[in-house]
Amino acid sequence: MDAITAYHSKRQHFFPFIPKGEGKFTSYIEGYPVEEEAMPGGGHHGAQVSSMYTQLSGHFADLPVYVGNESFVYYREGDIRKKVAPDIYVIFGVEPAERKSFYIWREKAAPRVVIEFLSEDTEKNDRIKKPAIYFKEIGVTEYFIHEPSGDKPAEFRGWRCTPEGNIEELQKDEQGRLFSAELNLWFMFEMLPNKVRLLRPYLPDGTPVPTYAEYYKADKENKQILAKMRALTEDALARAEEAEKHLQAEVEKRAQLEAELEKLRTLLALNADKHS
Numbered sequence: 001m002d003a004i005t006a007y008h009s010k011r012q013h014f015f016p017f018i019p020k021g022e023g024k025f026t027s028y029i030e031g032y033p034v035e036e037e038a039m040p041g042g043g044h045h046g047a048q049v050s051s052m053y054t055q056l057s058g059h060f061a062d063l064p065v066y067v068g069n070e071s072f073v074y075y076r077e078g079d080i081r082k083k084v085a086p087d088i089y090v091i092f093g094v095e096p097a098e099r100k101s102f103y104i105w106r107e108k109a110a111p112r113v114v115i116e117f118l119s120e121d122t123e124k125n126d127r128i129k130k131p132a133i134y135f136k137e138i139g140v141t142e143y144f145i146h147e148p149s150g151d152k153p154a155e156f157r158g159w160r161c162t163p164e165g166n167i168e169e170l171q172k173d174e175q176g177r178l179f180s181a182e183l184n185l186w187f188m189f190e191m192l193p194n195k196v197r198l199l200r201p202y203l204p205d206g207t208p209v210p211t212y213a214e215y216y217k218a219d220k221e222n223k224q225i226l227a228k229m230r231a232l233t234e235d236a237l238a239r240a241e242e243a244e245k246h247l248q249a250e251v252e253k254r255a256q257l258e259a260e261l262e263k264l265r266t267l268l269a270l271n272a273d274k275h276s
Contacts, residue, residue: 004210004218007203011059014203016184018064021093023108028100035072035085035101044196045119048148049087052115055201055209056090059185066091072101073111075138084133088115090183104138112182115144117199118155123147135161142170142182150195158187177202185209 028034053069060067068089076082083101089111091102104110114134116126126145134140140161147155158170158178170178177188186202201209210218 002218003208004214007207007210010203010205010207014184014205015060015063016092016182019093021064021095021107021109023094024106025095025097026099026103026106027097029074029103029106032074032080032083032101032103033072035070044149044151045087045117047194047196048117048146048198051198051200051211052088052117054212056088056183057096059201059209060090060096062096064093064095066094066096066099066102068099068102068111071099073104073138074101075104075110077103077105082137084130084138086111086114086134087117089113110139112140113142113144113180114140115146115199118145118147118149118152131159131167135159135167142180144178144180144187146189146197146199148197148199150191150197154189154197156187156189156199179204 049069053067057067068086068091070085070087072083072085073089074080074083090113091107091109091111094107094109111134116122116130118126131143134143142158142160144158145155146157147153156172156176156178158180159167160170160181161167172178175188177186179186180201183201184204186204186206187199188202189197189199192198198211200211203209
């Protein structure tokens with residue numbers, strides 16, 4: 001069983017509890033600015049955001065879970081200054097449809113998990129300023145930061161807000177992984193040849209959540225396998241058809257020989273009668 005097949009056979013068994021939403025789906029409220037660059041940029045940061053977004057979106061597909069990336073989250077009605085634009089955020093109990101922005105008071109739900117990928121422009125805020133906003137003002141339960149550039153020292157950390165309101169740093173296991181209890185997923189990074197230090201999610205049993213590149217590769221390999229099987233099947237059919245033709249020729253030849261032999265027997269019998 002390949003990794004992608006193994007993942008899909010287990011995926012649904014590891015979904016976390018997802019509460020039923022009580023709010024109203026809202027794509028846009030007039031007067032609230034929209035993040036103009038909602039799609040990931042280039043470089044290490046863009047590659048990481050894009051990969052994590054597609055992995056988590058695919059993992060929670062067809063569930064009432066919204067995975068947002070670099071779009072505004074407004075958390076105080078009437079104040080357009082009270083907004084954040086996390087690299088990745090996950091919200092439970094809401095429609096998964098795309099939105100221009102997310103309005104917490106309208107949908108009555110807030111991000112449960114936020115992931116920020118460090119960059120020169122944002123790393124100080126990601127470490128110092130944003131945790132207070134996410135935990136204290138928005139109500140995020142888990143917050144992770146990660147350095148995606150292989151040209152810089154590795155930095156992968158996570159925090160969780162306890163039911164008592166205390167912020168505790170998550171501890172890595174012996175493999176360097178951090179566990180998200182909210183998503184019921186492990187997170188661990190790997191270094192790619194292009195120097196992207198790719199953070200990716202894993203099921204609790206260690207099965208990796210596939211990336212788009214892995215799906216594409218598997219699809220390409222499957223097409224190659226199918227093409228090879230098709231060629232082998234066509235060759236086998238051609239061989240079978242040729243063998244059938246040979247067999248038919250042999251049957252006809254045998255029938256002809258038997259007919260000639262029968263004629264010879266008849267002639268011999270007639271000749272014997274004449275001499276008797």
